[in-house]
Amino acid sequence: MKVFLMSKRSAKDFDIDCIGHRNRLRDRFLQGGDSALADYEILELILFKLIPRRDTKSIAKALLKRFITLGGVFGAPLHLLQEIEGIGKTAALELKLISxxxxxxxxxxLINQKILNSWSTLLDYCKITLAHEEREQFRILFLNKHDVLIADEIQSRGTIDHVPVYLREIVYRCLELSASSIILVHNHPSGNPNPSNADIGMTQNIISTLTPLNITVHDHIIIGKDEFVSFKGLRII
Known part of the structure; x- marks a missing residue:
C-alpha cells in the first residue's frame, strides 16, 4: 500500500513538473519566436499534444539524433519514425502531415508565378519534397509559354540508385498539356547530388527529342540530402 501511494505521488509530481516545463517553453516561444528555441525544443512543443503524458524532451532528442535535422525528422518515412521509442503510429502520422x-x-x-523568377522557392520546394525520399523519384515541372507552372508530376519511381525514365511518356505529356518548357527534377537517396553519366545521357536524350517540338528543357535539378546540383549551373545544358 505504501509503495502504491509513493508511485501515485511520483506520477502527480511528474505531471506538475511536465506542465511547468511545457508552459515555460510556450512562453519562450511567444516572447522570442522560433529563435528562442533549440531544434529539439521546437520538436518538444509539437510533441506535447501528440504524446501528452510522456517526457517529450528525450523523444525529441532521440528523433534528432537519428534524423539529424528537423527536415530529416519531418521527411522520415513512417516506419522509421516508429522505430523511435515513444513514437507510435499516430504521432508518426502527425509528424508526416507537417511535412x-x-x-x-x-x-x-509557385502557382501562377513565373518559375524562372521564383527559383529560390522552387529549390526549397524540391528539397523538402525529395531530399528525404528513400528511393529515386523522377519529377517534371511543366510550364506554359509564360514560364508559369502548369503541372508538377511524378513521372516515375525507382530503386535506391536508379529510376526509369520513359521518353515517349514525357513527349506525350508535354503535348497533352501544351507545355512550352519543362524542368526535370530527381533525387539521389545516397545524399550525393552529383550527376552520373547515365543522368547526363538521359538529359541529353530528352533535350534532343524535345527541341524539334519547340519545347525547352530549362534545367535538370538533382536533390541530395543537404545539397543540390543544377545542370544549367554546371553548364551541362
Missing amino acids: VASQRILKSK
Whole structure:
C-alpha cells in the first residue's frame, strides 16, 4: 500500500513538473519566436499534444539524433519514425502531415508565378519534397509559354540508385498539356547530388527529342540530402 501511494505521488509530481516545463517553453516561444528555441525544443512543443503524458524532451532528442535535422525528422518515412521509442503510429502520422503541409505551402507560392523568377522557392520546394525520399523519384515541372507552372508530376519511381525514365511518356505529356518548357527534377537517396553519366545521357536524350517540338528543357535539378546540383549551373545544358 505504501509503495502504491509513493508511485501515485511520483506520477502527480511528474505531471506538475511536465506542465511547468511545457508552459515555460510556450512562453519562450511567444516572447522570442522560433529563435528562442533549440531544434529539439521546437520538436518538444509539437510533441506535447501528440504524446501528452510522456517526457517529450528525450523523444525529441532521440528523433534528432537519428534524423539529424528537423527536415530529416519531418521527411522520415513512417516506419522509421516508429522505430523511435515513444513514437507510435499516430504521432508518426502527425509528424508526416507537417511535412506535407510544408510542401503544400511552398507549392502554393509557385502557382501562377513565373518559375524562372521564383527559383529560390522552387529549390526549397524540391528539397523538402525529395531530399528525404528513400528511393529515386523522377519529377517534371511543366510550364506554359509564360514560364508559369502548369503541372508538377511524378513521372516515375525507382530503386535506391536508379529510376526509369520513359521518353515517349514525357513527349506525350508535354503535348497533352501544351507545355512550352519543362524542368526535370530527381533525387539521389545516397545524399550525393552529383550527376552520373547515365543522368547526363538521359538529359541529353530528352533535350534532343524535345527541341524539334519547340519545347525547352530549362534545367535538370538533382536533390541530395543537404545539397543540390543544377545542370544549367554546371553548364551541362
